[in-house]
Amino acid sequence: MSEPEETKPVKSIKAPMRLEYQYTAGQATSRYLRGIGQGRILGQRCPSCRKVYVPPRGSCPRCAVATTEEVQLSDKGTVTTFAIVRVPSENISVPLPFASVHILLDGADIPFFSVVQGCPLEQVRIGMRVRAEWVPREDLAPTATSIRWFVPIDEPDVPFEKLEAAL
Amino acid sequence: MKGPITEVEGVLSAPHVLEYPYRRSVGPVLSRFFSALRERRILGVKTAAGRVLVPPSEADPETGAAVSDEFVEVGPGGVVTAWSWVTRPREKQPLAQPFGWALIRLDGADTALLHAVDAGEIGHMRTGMRVRPRWRAETVGEIGDIACFEPERAGGAR
Numbered sequence: 001m002s003e004p005e006e007t008k009p010v011k012s013i014k015a016p017m018r019l020e021y022q023y024t025a026g027q028a029t030s031r032y033l034r035g036i037g038q039g040r041i042l043g044q045r046c047p048s049c050r051k052v053y054v055p056p057r058g059s060c061p062r063c064a065v066a067t068t069e070e071v072q073l074s075d076k077g078t079v080t081t082f083a084i085v086r087v088p089s090e091n092i093s094v095p096l097p098f099a100s101v102h103i104l105l106d107g108a109d110i111p112f113f114s115v116v117q118g119c120p121l122e123q124v125r126i127g128m129r130v131r132a133e134w135v136p137r138e139d140l141a142p143t144a145t146s147i148r149w150f151v152p153i154d155e156p157d158v159p160f161e162k163l164e165a166a167l
Numbered sequence: 168m169k170g171p172i173t174e175v176e177g178v179l180s181a182p183h184v185l186e187y188p189y190r191r192s193v194g195p196v197l198s199r200f201f202s203a204l205r206e207r208r209i210l211g212v213k214t215a216a217g218r219v220l221v222p223p224s225e226a227d228p229e230t231g232a233a234v235s236d237e238f239v240e241v242g243p244g245g246v247v248t249a250w251s252w253v254t255r256p257r258e259k260q261p262l263a264q265p266f267g268w269a270l271i272r273l274d275g276a277d278t279a280l281l282h283a284v285d286a287g288e289i290g291h292m293r294t295g296m297r298v299r300p301r302w303r304a305e306t307v308g309e310i311g312d313i314a315c316f317e318p319e320r321a322g323g324a325r
Contacts, residue, residue: 010201010308023183
C-alpha cells in the first residue's frame with residue numbers, strides 16, 4: 001500500500017517565473033498586426049540593402065535606416081530550422097507534439113517564428129514547404145494567434161543553398 | 168496572455184506575460200524543510216561547526232562542506248535582521264496590502280529566512296522587531312504554508 005499524499009516527503013515545489021509586461025508594438029509592427037487581423041502578412045523593405053523584414057520593426061538592423069516601403073508577403077514559406085516539442089506545459093495551447101519552426105516566407109529575407117502541425121512530425125525537415133493555417137475569418141484579430149500554425153503543402157523542397165543566406 | 172489591445176495614435180499595445188510554470192526538485196535537505204512546513208514546524212540543519220542554517224542547505228555556505236544529518240526545530244518566532252517595504256504589492260506577491268520583505272532569524276537559527284511581514288504600515292517595521300509566522304489554513308509543503316510573518320506584539324503573544 002502506498003503512503004497517503006500528505007505524509008510522503010515533499011520532492012518538488014512549484015517555482016514559476018512570471019514577468020508582466022505591457023508590450024507596445026511601435027508603428028511598423030502595429031501595421032503588421034493590423035494586416036494579420038485582415039489575414040495578410042505585411043513586411044517592410046530596406047531602401048538600402050533591399051532586404052524584406054517580417055515582422056517589420058521599422059528599421060534595418062544592418063543599414064541602420066528607416067524602412068518605409070511596405071511589402072505584402074505570401075503566407076507560404078519554407079522551414080529553415082525546427083525543434084520538436086513533446087514536453088507538456090500548462091501554458092502551451094497548441095496540441096502536443098508539435099514542431100517549433102523558423103519559416104522563410106516567400107518574398108522575405110529573414111525567417112519568421114511559428115509552429116508546424118497537421119503532419120507526422122518525423123516528416124518535418126529543413127527545406128519543407130508550408131502554408132499558414134489561419135483562424136476562421138470572423139476570428140481574425142491583430143494578434144499572432146490569428147495564424148494557428150503552418151501545415152505542409154505538396155511542393156518540392158527548397159535546396160539548402162537557397163535558404164542559407166537568410167539563416 | 169489574453170488582454171485588451173489598446174491603441175494610441177495608431178500604435179497597438181497589449182499586456183504580455185512571460186511565464187515559465189517550473190516545478191523544481193528540492194533535494195534531500197530541503198525535502199525535510201518543506202515536509203516539516205506541512206506540519207507547521209520549521210526545521211534547520213546543523214553544520215559541522217554546529218551552526219543552524221534556516222532555511223537548511225546541503226552545504227555550509229562558509230566552508231562548502233556538506234552539512235550534518237542533524238535537523239533541529241527552530242522558531243516559530245524570530246527577529247527581523249533587515250527589511251524593505253513594498254508600497255504597491257504585485258498580484259503574485261504574498262500579501263495584497265503593503266508589507267515588508269524581511270530577513271528573519273528564527274529563534275535557535277544562525278541564519279535568516281526571507282519572508283513577508285504583515286506590519287500594516289512602514290512605521291511599524293524595524294530591524295530587531297520580533298515576528299511570528301501566520302500559517303495558512305491548508306498546508307501543502309511549500310514556503311507559502313507560512314502566509315507571512317506578523318509582529319509578535321500586535322497580537323499580544325509572548
